[in-house]
Amino acid sequence: GMTTNHRIALIPGDGIGAEVLPPARQVLDVLGRRHGFSLSYTSYDWSCERYLREGAMMPADGIDQLRDKDAILLGAVGYPGVPDHESLWGLLIPIRRSFRQYVNLRPIRVFEGIDSPVRGARPGEVDVVVVRENMEGEYSEVGGRLNRGFPDEIAVQEAVFTRAGVTRVLDYAFTLASQRGGRLTSATKSNGIVHTMPFWDQLVTERAASFPQVAWDQEHIDALAAKFVLEPARFDVVVASNLFGDILSDLAAAVAGSIGIAPAANLNPERDFPSMFEPVHGSAPDIAGQGIANPLGAIWSAAMMLDHLGHPAAARDITDAIASILAKTDIRTRDLGGTATTAEFTDKLIELL
Ligand code: NAI
Ligand code: MG
Numbered sequence: 001g002m003t004t005n006h007r008i009a010l011i012p013g014d015g016i017g018a019e020v021l022p023p024a025r026q027v028l029d030v031l032g033r034r035h036g037f038s039l040s041y042t043s044y045d046w047s048c049e050r051y052l053r054e055g056a057m058m059p060a061d062g063i064d065q066l067r068d069k070d071a072i073l074l075g076a077v078g079y080p081g082v083p084d085h086e087s088l089w090g091l092l093i094p095i096r097r098s099f100r101q102y103v104n105l106r107p108i109r110v111f112e113g114i115d116s117p118v119r120g121a122r123p124g125e126v127d128v129v130v131v132r133e134n135m136e137g138e139y140s141e142v143g144g145r146l147n148r149g150f151p152d153e154i155a156v157q158e159a160v161f162t163r164a165g166v167t168r169v170l171d172y173a174f175t176l177a178s179q180r181g182g183r184l185t186s187a188t189k190s191n192g193i194v195h196t197m198p199f200w201d202q203l204v205t206e207r208a209a210s211f212p213q214v215a216w217d218q219e220h221i222d223a224l225a226a227k228f229v230l231e232p233a234r235f236d237v238v239v240a241s242n243l244f245g246d247i248l249s250d251l252a253a254a255v256a257g258s259i260g261i262a263p264a265a266n267l268n269p270e271r272d273f274p275s276m277f278e279p280v281h282g283s284a285p286d287i288a289g290q291g292i293a294n295p296l297g298a299i300w301s302a303a304m305m306l307d308h309l310g311h312p313a314a315a316r317d318i319t320d321a322i323a324s325i326l327a328k329t330d331i332r333t334r335d336l337g338g339t340a341t342t343a344e345f346t347d348k349l350i351e352l353l
Contacts, residue, residue: 015283017075132245260294
């Protein structure tokens with residue numbers, strides 16, 4: 001039959017974002033040839049550099065330019081001199097919200113050949129997915145500032161939890177848990193946050209009734225953070241609100257050994273809109289332009305994209321190659337204690353694919 005073609009929007013962004021997307025694309029093209037699909041790319045220069053030049057991260061019709069794409073692959077944004085909230089609210093958050101990407105999925109594995117800073121994080125044993133609510137919760141636009149500059153200055157920001165918004169992310173997480181190890185942990189703080197978090201807990205209990213095959217529990221976020229460090233291997237799927245999930249997934253990425261490896265997917269599970277795939281790391285201005293960034297976060301994100309596009313075998317080829325380069329070779333980028341450049345590391349990975 002005809003080869004399936006996927007239309008991919010590439011947004012390299014700033015700094016090392018532009019250095020890690022070409023390796024991801026090289027890997028994708030190899031797998032397309034092998035597994036019988038093709039990818040066509042449209043690149044966008046949307047970035048903090050564009051913001052400094054033109055006053056906006058993306059053009060006014062930016063969201064519409066992405067609408068007909070099958071997926072978005074993003075590098076990273078962030079540039080000294082541009083406030084981080086401009087880059088976040090000018091690009092990433094509009095994409096996540098316009099395309100109803102209400103699931104932020106962050107898998108964490110401690111690979112063989114990686115030294116975790118955490119003693120209890122033995123290779124092969126830690127394999128966790130954090131499911132973060134990605135559209136509402138604590139990251140809301142409801143609130144404001146009054147009396148700016150006066151002694152009685154005040155800032156208010158309301159957390160917004162809706163039955164529909166919480167239920168859909170819980171359903172995603174419970175379904176994922178039923179397909180994986182059958183365990184789910186809900187991050188809460190209903191002892192201190194007395195309105196939204198008891199509501200969250202109530203909805204978890206309600207949805208759990210539809211997934212009797214999943215063993216679930218809940219932990220307060222502070223205790224959960226401690227357990228992530230002390231016994232990371234005990235977790236399978238963790239579901240959390242926007243803020244708790246953000247913090248927990250960065251913590252988990254650090255437990256896994258390097259922020260340079262961690263991937264993320266912003267999913268619209270209904271596929272009404274394109275989903276977005278991006279490494280967890282930022283634009284790393286301290287090493288940008290040197291060609292030494294670790295491309296694994298972007299490459300693993302590309303694997304998540306292939307999985308979402310209906311090519312799970314191709315996605316597995318990538319994660320197998322990642323496991324194998326780390327377990328069987330000494331070639332490493334500098335963040336993992338090696339001397340390989342981004343290009344040298346990518347060449348070796350492609351050889352192992
Ligand atoms: P960062 O992730 O860019 O860097 C943190 C540290 O990790 C740096 O020392 C960096 O060199 C290192 N690092 C990160 N990724 C690496 C890789 N692939 N290979 C090797 N080393 C790597 O976080 P930081 O420094 O807090 O933020 C820098 C800029 O990136 C800021 O403007 C921030 O707002 C932005 N940022 C953007 C994100 C995004 O686009 N989603 C996410 C996080 C930060
Ligand atoms: Mg974060």
